[in-house]
Amino acid sequence: MGIRKFLMEVLDDPQITMIVESKFMRYFWGDMMLVIVIILILIAILMKQFIQTGLVKPMREMNAAMQHIAAGDMDYKITNCYSGEVGEVFHNYEDMRRKLKESMEKTIDNEKKNRELVSNISHDLKTPITSIKGYVEGIMDGVADTPEKMDRYIKTIYNKANDMDRLINELTVYSHIDANRIPYNFHQINVAEYFNDCVEEVGLDLESKNIKLDFTNLVPSQTQVIADPEQMRRVINNIIGNSVKYLDKEEGIIEIRILDEIDSIRIEIEDNGKGINQKDLPNIFERFYRTDASRNSKQGGSGIGLSIVKKIIEDHGGYIWATSKEGEGTCIHFVLRKYEVENDE
Ligand SMILES: Nc1ncnc2c1ncn2[C@@H]1O[C@H](COP(=O)(O)OP(=O)(O)OP(=O)(O)O)[C@@H](O)[C@H]1O
Ligand SMILES: [Mg+2]
Known part of the structure; x- marks a missing residue:
């Protein structure tokens, strides 16, 4: 208290x-x-x-x-998610990255196609140049000793020069257009007439190389296909060029057959050359593919001839394949759809 x-x-x-x-x-x-x-x-x-x-x-x-992105890596994705304004910025970055990537891929693809085109055309320019050289040498050496022979030689040189002219024009057209496709000029062509002309021209070439050419046409005379005659000529030149290049027999024989397959026609070009190993056969239409045997041989080549051929046939809606027996020869087959015309018969 x-x-x-x-x-x-x-x-x-x-x-x-x-x-x-x-x-x-x-x-x-x-x-x-x-x-x-x-x-x-x-x-x-x-x-x-x-x-x-x-x-x-x-x-x-x-x-x-x-x-x-600045270093050119368009695959870098931002994985974290954010909300609000920051999230929006990230979303826009992702949009920008995707569009840049697409446009970059398109540019690379176009560049690749351009390079392919230039190498395709330079490849095919070699064929007429070699022929022209051969014929001119023939004239200089006096092989064309009759007026008829001389006439045929000059006609062939003229045709080959036209082939070159066409290829160079193609190159010029290509360098001016962005979309890189072979500028096809499709026409309705009569199979029999077209192949007769081809065989006549090729035959002359082969004759000078001592190679026999057989031609069989089993399709009706009015049969037509829709095709680009110039590009089809490239196909035939490339296939026959190979038959000549890979020939290993004294007596070379090339056979061209045109077979009727109801809705389509099948063209077979067969040679009696060195043939192709079964393991290589599925790959010969790939770009830059050359069999070991041809890589090790003296014959030059870049392995693009048949890839051009395949592209042209497929662009015509057709398909192509090869059969071969090593030591006996090779046959290239391709199929083109017929153009249906009114049948009067
Ligand atoms: N008729 C044939 N006989 C034997 N081998 C062939 C024949 N045709 C093609 N080949 C083989 O297929 C490969 C590819 O042929 P392709 O025409 O694409 O290329 P290439 O002839 O080697 O070169 P390029 O045609 O570019 O000059 C050839 O290297 C060759 O090995
Ligand atoms: Mg070739």
Whole structure:
């Protein structure tokens, strides 16, 4: 009881109350300041955390992605997902990356096709040049010793020069158009007439090389196909060019047969050359593919002749394959759809 009384008396004393009040205020403000400082520090930490995860991290990711794009790597995807404005920026980046990738792939593809085209045409230019050289040498050496022979030689040189002219024109046309396709000129052609003309021209060439040419046409005389006569000539020249190149017999024989297959015609060009190994057979239409045997031989070649042939036949809606027996010869078969005309018979 005594202590309680003593405290009441002390607190009632205004002097003591003032001292207590001033001490209390001092301690109170001191604590308040500490609390405010702690709160401010906490806010700063939280803000830093927020800026770090919400802005700095995505900016770093975006920067890394942009560096990949600048270095030409269009496959770099940003995997993290963000919401809000940052998410929108990432979404737009992904859109931009996809479009850039598509356009880059298109450019690369066009460049590749352009290169292929130039090498296709240069490849095919070699054939008429070699022929022209051969015929001119024939004339210079006096092989064309009769007026008829001379006439035939000159006619062939003229035709070969026309082939070259056509190929060079094709190259010029190509270099001016962006879409890289062989500029086909499809016509309705009469099979018998067309192949008779071809055989006549090729026969002359083969005759000078001592190679026998047999021609059999088993399709009705009115049969027609839709084809580009110039490109079809490239096909025949390439196939026969191979038959000549890979001939290993004293007496070379090439047979051209045209067979009737109701809705289509099948052309077979067979030689009695060195033939192709069964394991190589499925690959010979691939670009740059040459069998070991031909790579090791003296005959030059780049392995693109048959890839051009395949492309042209497929662009005509047809298909092509080869059969062969090593040591005995090779036969190239291709099928073209007939153009249905009213049958009067
Ligand atoms: N008639 C054939 N007889 C034997 N092998 C052939 C015959 N035709 C093609 N080949 C083989 O198929 C390969 C591919 O033929 P392709 O015409 O595409 O190329 P290439 O003749 O080697 O070269 P290029 O035609 O570009 O000058 C040849 O290297 C050859 O090995
Ligand atoms: Mg070839």
